[in-house]
Amino acid sequence: MNNKINIQEIVDALAERNGITKKEADTFVRSMFDLIEDALEKDRYIKVKGLGTFKLIEVDERES
Numbered sequence: 001m002n003n004k005i006n007i008q009e010i011v012d013a014l015a016e017r018n019g020i021t022k023k024e025a026d027t028f029v030r031s032m033f034d035l036i037e038d039a040l041e042k043d044r045y046i047k048v049k050g051l052g053t054f055k056l057i058e059v060d061e062r063e064s
Contacts, residue, residue, distance in 0.1 A: 007033075 007029060015025040036054060039046040045055040 011022055011025045011029050014020070014029065015022045018025070036046060036048070040054060040056055045053075047053045
């Protein structure tokens, strides 16, 4: 299952479904992700009901 969606597709769908401009939808989507990022930096774990769970994990560096 490889159903990837990018931010622009989210913005387009949000604008179409809610009768708002793409600029308004873009502002909302980017603000939402900024809030998630801020919460991750603070708590390293966040659960958004109906969307998913996000958490930061430490990984070892890879040699290139």
